[in-house]
Amino acid sequence: MDKIVISGKRPLYGTIEVSGMKNAALPILYATILVGGKFSIENLPDVNDINLTLGIIETLGGKCVKDGACVEIDTTDIDGKVSIPVDTVKKMRASLYLLGALLGRYGYARIGYPGGCDFGVRPIDQHKKCFKTFGATVTEGDGHICVSAEQGLSGAHLFFDIVSVGATVNAILAAAKTPGVTTIENAAKEPHIVDLANFLNTCGAHISGAGTDTIKIRGEKELHGCSYDIIPDMIEAGTYMTAVAAAGGCVTIKNVIPKHLESITAKLIEAGVTVNVDDDSVEVVREPDSQLSRIMLKAIPYPGFPTDMQPQMCALLCSANGTSYITEGVWANRFRYVEELVRMGAHIVVEGKIAVIEGVSELSGAQVSAVDLRGGAAVVIAALCAKGVTVIDNISLIERGYHDIVGKLRSVGADIRKVSFPD
Numbered sequence: 001m002d003k004i005v006i007s008g009k010r011p012l013y014g015t016i017e018v019s020g021m022k023n024a025a026l027p028i029l030y031a032t033i034l035v036g037g038k039f040s041i042e043n044l045p046d047v048n049d050i051n052l053t054l055g056i057i058e059t060l061g062g063k064c065v066k067d068g069a070c071v072e073i074d075t076t077d078i079d080g081k082v083s084i085p086v087d088t089v090k091k092m093r094a095s096l097y098l099l100g101a102l103l104g105r106y107g108y109a110r111i112g113y114p115g116g117c118d119f120g121v122r123p124i125d126q127h128k129k130c131f132k133t134f135g136a137t138v139t140e141g142d143g144h145i146c147v148s149a150e151q152g153l154s155g156a157h158l159f160f161d162i163v164s165v166g167a168t169v170n171a172i173l174a175a176a177k178t179p180g181v182t183t184i185e186n187a188a189k190e191p192h193i194v195d196l197a198n199f200l201n202t203c204g205a206h207i208s209g210a211g212t213d214t215i216k217i218r219g220e221k222e223l224h225g226c227s228y229d230i231i232p233d234m235i236e237a238g239t240y241m242t243a244v245a246a247a248g249g250c251v252t253i254k255n256v257i258p259k260h261l262e263s264i265t266a267k268l269i270e271a272g273v274t275v276n277v278d279d280d281s282v283e284v285v286r287e288p289d290s291q292l293s294r295i296m297l298k299a300i301p302y303p304g305f306p307t308d309m310q311p312q313m314c315a316l317l318c319s320a321n322g323t324s325y326i327t328e329g330v331w332a333n334r335f336r337y338v339e340e341l342v343r344m345g346a347h348i349v350v351e352g353k354i355a356v357i358e359g360v361s362e363l364s365g366a367q368v369s370a371v372d373l374r375g376g377a378a379v380v381i382a383a384l385c386a387k388g389v390t391v392i393d394n395i396s397l398i399e400r401g402y403h404d405i406v407g408k409l410r411s412v413g414a415d416i417r418k419v420s421f422p423d
């Protein structure tokens, strides 16, 4: 079993290059299934969820040739009726996008229930609502969900009850080739939604309003392949910004879109960290051993502070001066990682959706687990500023979303290694 071993208390200096955004690349890869054609996709992150998705495209009969961060994909001749093994779809949430992509192209899709990080209940009612609004029938049984539209789909006015990234993605995928005009109200506004719309528009779609809460789509029957560059990963960037804030030092984080990082930058500045913003990079500076200030934050949909950065920020605040409060405003239960930080000496009490973090003077190394992707990033950050050695297991969960986190942190001076232990 692989583990990450970190010897803490080393300030970080240098430059880190951010990869392409996992949560933008995933819907775009599924969109290649919808469109059908030849694609050249650049800035693709080399992480487990992306490689799993390329495997799904190949299982359907598509071709994928990877060369570093570039992949050539041909989805001209895929077979939408091939069933994807349940074990594969269960490995990630994004496999739900197969429903929108295959329904939009063939009028039919059937998959096992998707998995993903465990944040308590993860309903899919808004996905089902969207397919039904476009005229599809949704049936469930035998651990599978099936959507079909024998008479074809038609554009419609869709009003989501809650803001959902995944349901907005599925609505865009299902509507892009559907005849008529679709209006999606209460849509998610995340940068990855905008990137998906930009990708599909490059393929000939007519999507406007992405990035606002009302998206309009005029269905275009024939879409075509294209070349496309995925946007940089704002959560990966935010994770390294927070790591430097925790360990101290001065690191330039390159290949970022600073606008996407504004809520993270604002909170780091509030905590006493210096962030110098340039066109496509941010420099994070903190004198080692300088005192961090307590803050309050609430994780909410974009442009608010991202839930996917909440665990990393909690790790930072463990050693701030005073009591910080974090409210999780998106997921039912995204505090499972707190137990791991407590093993390292953190004083955190979780009450429902609020974590109360009483700053301690120092964390100490311990044997901990990555309980999910961002919870895993949080223990890495805690370990970087802790006294002594931390050993983290279950690291495949971290590798679902961070390309070479060990190499990138080592390149700026962290004492971090990946070690294989006998099972």
Ligand code: EPZ
Binding pocket: 023, 026, 093, 094, 117, 121, 122, 123, 124, 125, 126, 127, 128, 162, 163, 164, 165, 166, 167, 307, 308, 330, 331, 332, 373, 374, 401
């Ligand atoms: C996406 O998940 C991301 N995953 C998550 O990132 C991220 O935490 C989340 O959006 C919120 O930003 C990917 O992009 C692959 P949602 P998604 O639908 O789409 C409720 C990471 O760390 N809801 O926006 O599954 C739901 O329970 C991952 O990279 C319903 O009630 O999230 C949640 O409370 C983890 N019914 C809220 O909406 C539905 O039908 C937001 O979920 C759908 C969602």
